[in-house]
Amino acid sequence: MKSDALRRAATRLLPAMLASVALAGCNHYELFSLAGYEQASFQNAADVLFIGDNSPSMEQEGAALGLNFQVFIHALANPATGASSGTPLSNAVGDYVDYTSDPGSVLDYQLGVTTTTVDPSRGDPTALDPGEAGTLIGPVLARGEGNVQAGFLGQFLCQTVNWNESDLVPEDPAWACGDAALPTEMSVEYLDCLCGEGTWNDNQGSGTEQPLEAALLAMCRASADPPEDCYHTYHGTPTETDTGVVDDIDTFGPSDVGTNAGMFREGSTAVVVIVTDEGDNSTQFLATGDDDASYYLNAYAQFPWTTRFAVIGPRYDAENLHASACSIANDGTRSDVAFWSVDRLYQAASSTGGFYADITTGGETDCDVADFATYLQRLGDLLNNLVNAFPLKSIPDASTIRVFVNGDEISESSVDSSSGQSIYTDGWSYAADQNAVVFWGGAVPDYNANVEIYYRPLEGKPRDLPF
């Protein structure tokens, strides 16, 4: 009887033991993503391309950008002073101390301006006008080379914004030509003084805004060895005045290589700033209604610089799949914008560690232009953070982020906003708008330091694992 009981016990115990062994191989662990960097790639070159919407509806927004541009420039420290080193920061150990106390002081930035117009048939239909198809409005404006602010305003306000003189006040009583400060209100007097009388009111561009295509073409023109995606034609859109077949229009060919030379530098961070009240209507690679911007994002990735997008665009309501901007009549009402076209821009900003901001403020009946000073400050912060922000590939569960520099864990920074400004203690913080980990103060990694950032991605595994 005892042996029978023992046998029964053994036959029950054995499967349980085998099952437990099998389960031991299935211990459950949360998978963390690992973002690893070497600070050898730490660089301070930022090439900023402004893509202005020169369609008729952008007059107020253009004025807001111009009148607040000083905020952006001042966010990058003294524009008249060149960056502390013209060489990459990784070779300038002395600059490191300067950088940790004032990151903007060592930022080696340059600016360029183009438009959302890709169709070259506007203006002179036989040739590309400045700002069309990714060409630059004027020369590249580099920090330390002349007055960057004046140069930018000259290009943007005089040759990009589509002004309607009847919408402008004749003069601002508080401002006179020759004043160093910008006026508080855009006036005919100011534009005449800045641009030359009668030279600024013929900037009308295409009503088919194509900022993603314009960005690609601008990069193609800046590259010494453009990728294959650059070589394509633009199929002209028939208009009422066209007769017969509309020919394809060459927007980039071998003769265009280098026409934007110097705009984007190898190894730099290219920040594309799109200011528009419409979405993206690029049709070269995307069909109308197609909301997937990945083709363009993949094309940008082929250039030897890192591309990030900052978009000031129509209000983006992801929850209701709705986009809107202030109506062209400027009567305070809103008008719908095709959501798919705005979604492209939102993808470009969110997937490259940039930011997307609403160009409007107010509701359905009191729609107005947003506070550009805030956005330009944010843009300045983005550039300043280029050298101490580490983008993450996936959206993290922020509570799981752990940061290590050379194997030592860095503590999370705390922020003190009591003075009205956000002051961070030494450490790191997670910037959701950039989806990046930003280092502050003495915690900024040293040159050639190994930076490892672990986090649990909210979206699950970044790719299939080999088991």
Place this chain on the structure above:
Amino acid sequence: MRRVPFALAALGALAGTPALAQDEPLKTVDIGVVQDSDINVVQKLLYPKAGRTELGFHLGWQPFDAFTTTPMAAITFGGHPSETLGWELGVGGGYGLKNGTLTKIEGPAYGVSPDAYRYLASAWGGVQWAPIYAKMSFMGRKVIHHDVYGTLTAGATMEQAVLPDHTMAVAPTLGAGVGMRFFLNDKTTLRVQFKDDVLAEYRSKTAATQGLFIKQDASITAGITLLGKRT
């Protein structure tokens, strides 16, 4: 049940008295029936454990985890109140190493690292039940005496996060295992054991979403134990 005639036995007994045999005829005497329960296997235990202590030194491995592989060692001390029942206390230590899978997925191709925890140390107490004592012939040359036992333990396990934060966790642990003692001589055994420890482990990094995880540390150990004098 088996019936045993005792006629022949009686005949043998009477053979020594021929005269009587000639006087009285032989007859069968039924003295009863032997039941199964009357039959016992009587085997002398060459290596008894009852009343003896046991001090053990063990080396082992935890090979079953998906991302770590762990060499370990342990010291045990116990006693045997009887041949079948015993108690034991133990402490162990080791270090979980990253295995090939973990090294691979941490690389740039995958950029992923599990929040795995490596075994560092453990302490436990438990009971043993050794219902089997047997001997077997090894290649017809040597007879090896051995027992087979099962064990249940309770204790705590200290582990450390493999990620660079190296967060520590002390987990309450329940274990179950089976093993065998091979008696090398009256004082020494070679003991092999498989034991599966189940840990209730708290992992701080993911506490916001899930903090408590059930983990198993299954180990295979082999060691030498020294049996004390009988008390």
